[in-house]
Amino acid sequence: MDNGMTTFHASRFGLLALILLFVTGPVPVLVALQEADDDAPLTRREFEKFLEDYRQFQGEYRQVKQENESLRQELAELKAGISDASAVDSAASAASMELRLDQFASQQRKSILEDMREELRDVTEPLMPGLLNFALGGTGVVTYQDRDGVDSTFGAVFAPILMWKPTDRILVETQIEFGLSGEDTEVGLSQFQVSYLLNDYVTIGAGKFLTPFGNFWERWHPAWVNKLPVMPLVYERGLIGETGLGVQARGGFGIGDSKFNYAAYYVNGPNFRDSSISSAGKLGFNNFRDNNNNKAFGGRIGYLPIPELELGYSFLTGRVGSSGSSSSGVDMFAHGIDFSYAREFQAIKGRLDLRAEAVWTDTDRVVFTGPFDPFTFDNKRNGWFVQAAYRPTLSSFMLGEGIELKNMEFVARYDQLRESGPGTRGADHNQMTLGLDYWIRPNIVWKAAYMRDDVRGDKDSDGFVMQFAFGL
Amino acid sequence: MNTKAIAVLAFAGAAVLSAAAGGCQKTQSSTEVVMDSEGSMATVASTGDDNLRAGALLWSQNCARCHNLRNPRERSDRQWDIIVHHMRVRGNLTAEEHRLILAFLQASN
Numbered sequence: 001m002d003n004g005m006t007t008f009h010a011s012r013f014g015l016l017a018l019i020l021l022f023v024t025g026p027v028p029v030l031v032a033l034q035e036a037d038d039d040a041p042l043t044r045r046e047f048e049k050f051l052e053d054y055r056q057f058q059g060e061y062r063q064v065k066q067e068n069e070s071l072r073q074e075l076a077e078l079k080a081g082i083s084d085a086s087a088v089d090s091a092a093s094a095a096s097m098e099l100r101l102d103q104f105a106s107q108q109r110k111s112i113l114e115d116m117r118e119e120l121r122d123v124t125e126p127l128m129p130g131l132l133n134f135a136l137g138g139t140g141v142v143t144y145q146d147r148d149g150v151d152s153t154f155g156a157v158f159a160p161i162l163m164w165k166p167t168d169r170i171l172v173e174t175q176i177e178f179g180l181s182g183e184d185t186e187v188g189l190s191q192f193q194v195s196y197l198l199n200d201y202v203t204i205g206a207g208k209f210l211t212p213f214g215n216f217w218e219r220w221h222p223a224w225v226n227k228l229p230v231m232p233l234v235y236e237r238g239l240i241g242e243t244g245l246g247v248q249a250r251g252g253f254g255i256g257d258s259k260f261n262y263a264a265y266y267v268n269g270p271n272f273r274d275s276s277i278s279s280a281g282k283l284g285f286n287n288f289r290d291n292n293n294n295k296a297f298g299g300r301i302g303y304l305p306i307p308e309l310e311l312g313y314s315f316l317t318g319r320v321g322s323s324g325s326s327s328s329g330v331d332m333f334a335h336g337i338d339f340s341y342a343r344e345f346q347a348i349k350g351r352l353d354l355r356a357e358a359v360w361t362d363t364d365r366v367v368f369t370g371p372f373d374p375f376t377f378d379n380k381r382n383g384w385f386v387q388a389a390y391r392p393t394l395s396s397f398m399l400g401e402g403i404e405l406k407n408m409e410f411v412a413r414y415d416q417l418r419e420s421g422p423g424t425r426g427a428d429h430n431q432m433t434l435g436l437d438y439w440i441r442p443n444i445v446w447k448a449a450y451m452r453d454d455v456r457g458d459k460d461s462d463g464f465v466m467q468f469a470f471g472l
Numbered sequence: 473m474n475t476k477a478i479a480v481l482a483f484a485g486a487a488v489l490s491a492a493a494g495g496c497q498k499t500q501s502s503t504e505v506v507m508d509s510e511g512s513m514a515t516v517a518s519t520g521d522d523n524l525r526a527g528a529l530l531w532s533q534n535c536a537r538c539h540n541l542r543n544p545r546e547r548s549d550r551q552w553d554i555i556v557h558h559m560r561v562r563g564n565l566t567a568e569e570h571r572l573i574l575a576f577l578q579a580s581n
Contacts, residue, residue, distance in 0.1 A: 135547070137558065171557050197557075203560070219538045252565055254568075307534070307537075
């Protein structure tokens, strides 16, 4: 019984020792053990247990001590950081904190709005499947021109493009053009194309699409992109048509640091005109119901050795004579080169934009007959243009209140056209155009231009053209 | 062989060679970003995202070659998705250019 009480007391004391050991460490506990019950005999087993406990507690103590030291070190570093921070200018520190808080709040707001938008989209999308995946583009333009030989007049065209993307690979584009002519409003289907992304390198399309010949029709002709209010002569005079009706394949890819793009198309092609002297030998491109079974084939390949520079080569060839007519065997071939370079330079405090194209067309020689004396000629039409534009985008100079120099763009273009034809119809046509644009927005522009026209054997048509244009 | 046939064959040959080399696609990144006055690059610069930076660079290089850069805030994500697809077809953008420019515009609107 005594032995049992002794064991009981020893156990209670051991428990107390454990608590003390956690709180104060092992050495004082051992001292306390000796002072509290010096006379109580310990069995060997108890002693060994105490020894085992002691070693265990000693290990835990070392671990706690290490953690403690680590915490002390972190605390010291924090204090040092706070001390450094307090040394920084208080205004800058406050601004920095405010900026960080603003950024954090902005991120939080954006995150919440994103979540709400996702939820809203999940709810609303199933309710309106026919209304989604549409976007509106296109252009609108009002023009005033006053040129020698014709009455001055205003004109207006609105040509929106409706884009619909029903799947990730399919895009449907339709452009309707509303124009004014005489006393009537004209409505036309400028473009209608369905395209399909076959893979990363090939997109196929079908419909009425802008002709991938040179750069002008596909990329530069929209009024808010064309920097002058008039078109280059080679396109205004119809050497190459604006659109083709058929199929095409196109794409782009990089090789090293350079890039290539291509387009190949198979279309109804142009038709041959031989019904009057004035139009004899010219080509019509609104060939919506082909005049023969032979389709035209064309293509363009572009090369960009650096991102700012593009060089291109284009061609178009096909039979143009109408089936069953005297000109049924007439073929045409056209080819051209194009150049574009655009870059901002610090040295000139602005952006330089250079564009140039040259086009050569050759249609088979025929003998024209009709209610006139038969005639023939070497049916070639060639032309080229060079255009330079400069916009001081890096200038901060103010021309007046709210009128910034950097929104002005200075443009110059030189055109040349050589057309062969019967009698005096053949023409050498040169044109110099100087323009000044003011960009109200990146997609809204006022344009003014003066043209100096020189037509050999015909009356010149010098003049002044103003235009307001916008892109949707 | 006449001029027409030579031109057609040259074009076809170039197209075949180009297509064969199509697997070597690489993003162009050799020039500095050219910005319009819309200031959208500030957003990109603060993100520190390499893809967004690449997208901004390609946006300025490809789009500004023909027209002024439009403010990314003009359109929603969905509209940019459609319009960049439209411009991929019209401007012969590569697939990578398409992806990166779209990601940039959708992150900056």
